[in-house]
Amino acid sequence: MIENTRVLNIVTHAILIAALLVMCFPLYVLAVTATLPYERLGEVPKPLVPDTHLTANIREAWVRGNFGIYFLNSLVTATLITLGKIALATITAFALVYFRFPGRTLAFWAIFITLMLPLEVRIVPTYEVVANALLPAQQILEWTGMTWLIGALSGVEVALQWNMINSYWGLTLPLIATATGTFLFRQFYLTVPDELAEAAKLDGAGPMRFFLDVLLPLSRTNIAALAVIMFVAGWNQYLWPLLVTTGPDYRTLTLGLTFLAPDADAVGDWNVTLAGALIVMLPPVLVVVLAQRWFVKGLVNAEK
Amino acid sequence: MLKRVLFESRWLPYALLAPQILIVFVFFYWPTGQALFWSFTLEPPFGGAATWVGLRNFGDILASGEYWQAAVNTAVFALATTVVSLVLGLLFAIFADRGLRGLAIYKTGIIWPYAVAAPAAAVVWQYIFQPSVGYFGILNLVWPGIWNPLLNGTHAMIMVIAVSCWLSVTFNFVFFLAGLQAIPNSLVEAAALDGAGPVRRWFDLVFPLISPTFFLLIVLNVAISFTEGFGVIHVMTQGGPGNATEILVYKIYRDGFVGLDFSSSSAQSVILMGLVVVLTLTQFLLIERKIHYAGDDKGTRR
Numbered sequence: 076m077i078e079n080t081r082v083l084n085i086v087t088h089a090i091l092i093a094a095l096l097v098m099c100f101p102l103y104v105l106a107v108t109a110t111l112p113y114e115r116l117g118e119v120p121k122p123l124v125p126d127t128h129l130t131a132n133i134r135e136a137w138v139r140g141n142f143g144i145y146f147l148n149s150l151v152t153a154t155l156i157t158l159g160k161i162a163l164a165t166i167t168a169f170a171l172v173y174f175r176f177p178g179r180t181l182a183f184w185a186i187f188i189t190l191m192l193p194l195e196v197r198i199v200p201t202y203e204v205v206a207n208a209l210l211p212a213q214q215i216l217e218w219t220g221m222t223w224l225i226g227a228l229s230g231v232e233v234a235l236q237w238n239m240i241n242s243y244w245g246l247t248l249p250l251i252a253t254a255t256g257t258f259l260f261r262q263f264y265l266t267v268p269d270e271l272a273e274a275a276k277l278d279g280a281g282p283m284r285f286f287l288d289v290l291l292p293l294s295r296t297n298i299a300a301l302a303v304i305m306f307v308a309g310w311n312q313y314l315w316p317l318l319v320t321t322g323p324d325y326r327t328l329t330l331g332l333t334f335l336a337p338d339a340d341a342v343g344d345w346n347v348t349l350a351g352a353l354i355v356m357l358p359p360v361l362v363v364v365l366a367q368r369w370f371v372k373g374l375v376n377a378e379k
Numbered sequence: 380m381l382k383r384v385l386f387e388s389r390w391l392p393y394a395l396l397a398p399q400i401l402i403v404f405v406f407f408y409w410p411t412g413q414a415l416f417w418s419f420t421l422e423p424p425f426g427g428a429a430t431w432v433g434l435r436n437f438g439d440i441l442a443s444g445e446y447w448q449a450a451v452n453t454a455v456f457a458l459a460t461t462v463v464s465l466v467l468g469l470l471f472a473i474f475a476d477r478g479l480r481g482l483a484i485y486k487t488g489i490i491w492p493y494a495v496a497a498p499a500a501a502v503v504w505q506y507i508f509q510p511s512v513g514y515f516g517i518l519n520l521v522w523p524g525i526w527n528p529l530l531n532g533t534h535a536m537i538m539v540i541a542v543s544c545w546l547s548v549t550f551n552f553v554f555f556l557a558g559l560q561a562i563p564n565s566l567v568e569a570a571a572l573d574g575a576g577p578v579r580r581w582f583d584l585v586f587p588l589i590s591p592t593f594f595l596l597i598v599l600n601v602a603i604s605f606t607e608g609f610g611v612i613h614v615m616t617q618g619g620p621g622n623a624t625e626i627l628v629y630k631i632y633r634d635g636f637v638g639l640d641f642s643s644s645s646a647q648s649v650i651l652m653g654l655v656v657v658l659t660l661t662q663f664l665l666i667e668r669k670i671h672y673a674g675d676d677k678g679t680r681r
Contacts (some may be wrong), residue, residue, distance in 0.1 A: 200410030
């Protein structure tokens with residue numbers, strides 16, 4: 076730093092402390108409110124220091140909100156999305172970088188273009204497909220006359236049906252294609268020295284051997300960075316689980332929380348609701364705070 | 380850029396590509412095509428073949444006052460969220476970049492909201508903004524009736540904008556800080572030796588260097604606020620009071636899944652897709668410029 080004047084330093088600290096206050100105010104509200112007994116909610120002015128009812132409120136939120144199942148659902152969903160995205164991104168990028176084959180450029184663009192339209196803007200038709208994931212296959216069979224042919228030959232009417240509503244498939248599969256991830260690994264593989272692949276080939280290693288034993292270990296930091304971002308994004312999904320779950324069996328935590336919240340105008344037990352919010356926030360916040368270095372790297376790289 | 384050393388296989392690359400291509404086809408290309416098709420047809424509510432109606436769905440939408448209100452709401456919401464969260468993110472990043480003691484604490488404190496799910500943040504802020512039992516209830520005790528997002532559309536809009544700013548400041552902060560830290564110290568020092576003060580250096584040196592980040596973030600923020608406002612609005616206001624906080628994404632959801640009007644909802648999706656595509660293309664063009672920039676200062680770095 077060049078200017079090291081006292082005044083500037085004081086201003087810097089003042090602004091950063093103000094930033095801290097604004098950004099952490101909800102955390103403070105949570106920390107206080109989630110520890111209050113119901114009777115103290117109406118106090119004016121608001122209590123400034125935490126009370127002792129945190130565990131009671133958390134237990135109440137957990138039981139009344141049915142959080143046992145929802146927590147498991149969120150964990151499974153976020154983990155599957157993370158693993159799926161990393162698996163797809165690494166193998167797709169490997170195929171695109173280390174092979175020459177007809178259709179390569181087309182495949183690259185077919186995946187890259189999906190960046191343009193996030194799920195939120197095409198929910199209605201995507202929902203239709205998820206209600207029957209084999210619908211495209213069925214349609215294609217009909218257009219090509221295959222259903223008629225099969226029907227005429229064997230007397231069997233072809234009606235392909237795979238309903239993904241209320242299943243882990245529906246919660247995860249439509250979300251695991253990843254153009255950003257694929258692009259990220261493609262860029263990384265391009266920087267891997269050619270000598271490594273050459274050496275592996277000389278040693279008689281096939282492509283999969285090279286991928287698993289050389290490329291994947293080299294990608295460790297990239298995988299970690301992407302995993303942090305993807306896990307948080309997966310855990311925090313809201314619109315999609317709202318659409319593809321119709322009952323409590325596959326609901327995720329973010330959804331469950333809104334069922335716990337009182338109506339906006341009602342005087343509800345906000346202490347329990349905010350204890351619930353604490354449960355919902357904790358896993359991804361822990362991941363981001365503890366893996367901050369990777370998180371920053373992943374975020375900056377993935378969106379560039 | 381191409382690899383010199385390649386592997387040979389007739390089938391392996393296709394096998395490796397197949398899973399992602401299949402998923403993209405089923406969950407992206409098919410539905411997008413479907414939406415296009417639906418937007419030109421009318422679906423009878425009790426089944427039966429769809430009838431082709433040409434541009435009628437679009438005409439109906441563009442003639443509806445409710446749609447235009449949602450469009451205006453979206454513009455207000457996107458613009459306000461983008462401007463406020465960009466300015467705050469940049470401000471925090473500039474001062475964090477001075478690298479004073481306690482930086483780790485400041486950084487963590489500013490970054491953590493990124494991990495918070497929109498509905499969870501919405502629930503907490505809803506309690507804070509609640510006009511009777513919440514923290515803002517105090518305002519109403521002092522000046523009765525001064526704050527009521529449950530009845531006053533402007534208050535409700537301010538509220539959802541504030542929450543979505545809180546959620547996206549982090550994102551901008553991370554990018555600006557990364558951009559600022561990539562500026563070689565030698566450049567800043569040289570400018571200082573030439574007698575340029577902090578303000579002068581900011582406008583003549585730092586801002587031009589981070590302007591690619593700046594433009595990229597503008598586009599990203601607008602696109603994000605199109606899509607991510609949903610969680611906040613669905614939890615806090617359900618588009619109300621009246622339709623004061625109904626943005627386009629929310630209206631598509633409501634018309635499609637609550638009103639079950641697939642044709643209108645698809646046509647709205649198509650319009651929104653068009654908007655997002657235009658935004659993203661702008662972003663791609665800006666990225667091109669960004670890469671150019673990064674190449675330029677590489678030699679002087681470190």
